[in-house]
Amino acid sequence: MTTDVPSFPPLKPRDPVEIGGYRTVGRLGAGGMGAVYAARSPAGELVAVKLVHGDLATDPEFRARFRREADLVGRVVGPCVPRFLAQDTAADQPWLATEYVSGPTLRQHVREHGPLTGASLHAFATGVAEALRAIHAAGIVHRDLKPGNVILAPDGPKVLDFGIARAIDETAITRTGGLFGTPGWVAPELLKGAPPSVAADVFAWGGLVAYAATGRSPFGTGSAETMAVRVLDGKPDLAGVPDSLMPLVRAATGQDPRQRPTVEQTLAELLGTDRATVVDPGSDATELVTRVLRQGWEAPPPPTVFTGDPVPRRRPRRRRPRLLSGAAVSALVLVASAAWVAGDRFSQEPVGTDVGADGGATEEVGDGAGDETGEQVAVEIASNGLFMVHSDPDGTLDLTPGFDGAGSALPEGVDRAEFVVASVDVNTVYADVQRQSGVKVIGELEYLADEGEFTLRAGDFVLLEVGDEWDPLPDDPTVDGRPAHTAPGDEVVATVSTDTPNAEFEVDFADAPQSGLLTYRPAANAVGGTAEVAGVYTCYMNWHPYPPVDMTDEEYVPCPTERPE
Known part of the structure; x- marks a missing residue:
């Protein structure tokens, strides 16, 4: 049983004290769909619970979408994804619970401490590839892999946010058409109208590793239109990616999805083994990944707490200390x-x-x-x-x-x-x-x-x-x-x-x-x-x-x- 009590933004007067047997201890985030709470299980385990707003719970279409999300989260099992614990999509206010994951997002870490290097970078690339293998093995494509959706936990990277994940064998429940994802991380074939695929996730993996290694988005920053043009132009900025990873990253960010390595090929290359070893999620590959993480992963420092000296009323204001919240500490990212x-x-x-x-x-x-x-x-x-x-x-x-x-x-x-x-x-x-x-x-x-x-x-x-x-x-x-x-x-x-x-x-x-x-x-x-x-x-x-x-x-x-x- 965990005895330490991390600091969380406090509960508000209208927040529930208990959700499905989990005792709430703080807020992790909130949005239009609901709120995410830090909570304790009856055994004392710290968990993250996502609770739907009461008004949305009366919408049958929304319930169907939330039920689908809970089903997607429950399918994925692996050392580099949060562990699914429980859900009740038939409750008056539907909820789902996962393992609580602490640590900064990759984006936070890079902004505050710079890029990853050496064994930690290799372990990061390996862990994210393992997460995609588990996601794809469950019949899902992630569709929104980016620096804000990966937490650098003490035991390795954890890939989050299946909010827009799509089951490979089904049509996503949406209320409108359109392209989902974040500009600069969306594969070129998706921009041209192709359906989501595992190859598109590999493209995002390549960009993510480049970002972790260099501290720069491989297609820069700017408007959605500007980012799309750069992606379609097919010239990612990979300067600074180490030689040991450059061939994989360059191939993964290629224009033709048929020429990109599969997740299994990528993971085999990173582990120094053959593809057959990594095809089955229950194979020896999981143990190999765990070994790489145990030997090479360095637990990241916690996010910096910015402090500022008190200033007079008529002087420019400085940022006050604030608690880390939302995706930075939660196994669930609220959309x-x-x-x-x-x-x-x-x-x-x-x-x-x-x-x-x-x-x-x-x-x-x-x-x-x-x-x-x-x-x-x-x-x-x-x-x-x-x-x-x-x-x-x-x-x-x-x-x-x-x-x-x-x-x-x-x-x-x-x-x-x-x-x-x-x-x-x-x-x-x-x-x-x-x-x-x-x-x-x-x-x-x-x-x-x-x-x-x-x-x-x-x-x-x-x-x-x-x-x-x-x-x-x-x-x-x-x-x-x-x-x-x-x-x-x-x-x-x-x-x-x-x-x-x-x-x-x-x-x-x-x-x-x-x-x-x-x-x-x-x-x-x-x-x-x-x-x-x-x-x-x-x-x-x-x-x-x-x-x-x-x-x-x-x-x-x-x-x-x-x-x-």
């Missing part, structure tokens, strides 16, 4: 229910407008020069449905209040750690699940500064309709006359501070359509005083089961007016 496309607003112009109750422009909010402090607040879309709020007390961001132009980053040269105040994790679900109507914006607010507080109001969010008569990616979506759906502007839905840094919130829009633009613009006094504010907008699509892209890679596409057939 949001809405798909997002985004624009955020910065420019050199000195004027701006506020969002009125009808979605149109109202009078100017602050002129900067006349404000006593010149404080500015800017919102950035950091990833899929995650807004980061930045506050600049001296007005040096030189932003336009309101909305202006499309982009997904702060102005060039801005040090995010100096200005970050809060994060707003947003998802959408039906406001009325039975009738499948209206929109409810739900989410979690976290305070990241060293002092002060941040206030979120219902009026900070406005849902705007889309259609052929309006620009699908407008510079300012609030001024072209499109219908707007609002909530009471002064209603405070959450306040966070250094003493109470976390809060949940929800805002109902009873008449809003199931697809549209969600604008988020904090009130001028959200951080105290009066500030000029630049907001963002995203596309929400309530019918979409999973985000089709990782918004970290910046995709901008039109928001559909209605659910695709």
Whole structure:
């Protein structure tokens, strides 16, 4: 029985104290589908339990999809995937439990400590190949292998997130068509319309090993379109991959899936054995992999806890210490229910407008020069449905209040750690699940500064309709006359501070359509005083089961007016 108690984000008042016999001890993550909890089994084992939101549990189609996910997770057995423990997809709120996996993701480790080298790199390549062998042996293709979906556990790499995995012998249950995966990690044949395959997972394995060895994505960074062009161009950046791995990595990232090595061939090469040894998951290969991990794997250091000295109210803020959560510590990665496309607003112009109750422009909010402090607040879309709020007390961001132009980053040269105040994790679900109507914006607010507080109001969010008569990616979506759906502007839905840094919130829009633009613009006094504010907008699509892209890679596409057939 485990006696140590790791630190987890604390449970919230509405969180369950027990799920299916597992006693919850902390939160690991949350999203549009539900929440993931750290919990103890009756025997004291630490586990991760994924619990579906109650409103989604009433949707038969969603239950079918969750039941399929639980079935997929339960099929996979191996030393480099989390161990499936239990599930109850017939419960009032369906849930599934897996082994709890601690450690940083590969992306976190590379960002904080640099690439893997030597025996650890070889063990990483071997462990991920073994995980794919177990996944494929269960009749599944992963479809989204990337640095954020591999945890570097004390005993070796663990491949996570079967949220968009697809059974090879069945048609995935989805609510819409389209390409699943993350730009830069999706194989070229998938971009051309081919179905998911084990060869596509091998392509992602090659890119993943290159990233682990060099600290760079083999196809760089940029918009989804840019990444797709680079993948189709077939020239990955592999400089820095060691000679011992280069032939395998180069072959795995090749354009022709028929010319790539199979997982079995890859694993045999890494283990220095023949292919016949690794075909059967129950063969001696598992023992060979375990030996490689035992001899070569070096347990990674825990993620860095960033600390900052307390600073005066009118100085740039520094990031406060925060607990590791979500995919970094969980054997389950929660996937949001809405798909997002985004624009955020910065420019050199000195004027701006506020969002009125009808979605149109109202009078100017602050002129900067006349404000006593010149404080500015800017919102950035950091990833899929995650807004980061930045506050600049001296007005040096030189932003336009309101909305202006499309982009997904702060102005060039801005040090995010100096200005970050809060994060707003947003998802959408039906406001009325039975009738499948209206929109409810739900989410979690976290305070990241060293002092002060941040206030979120219902009026900070406005849902705007889309259609052929309006620009699908407008510079300012609030001024072209499109219908707007609002909530009471002064209603405070959450306040966070250094003493109470976390809060949940929800805002109902009873008449809003199931697809549209969600604008988020904090009130001028959200951080105290009066500030000029630049907001963002995203596309929400309530019918979409999973985000089709990782918004970290910046995709901008039109928001559909209605659910695709």
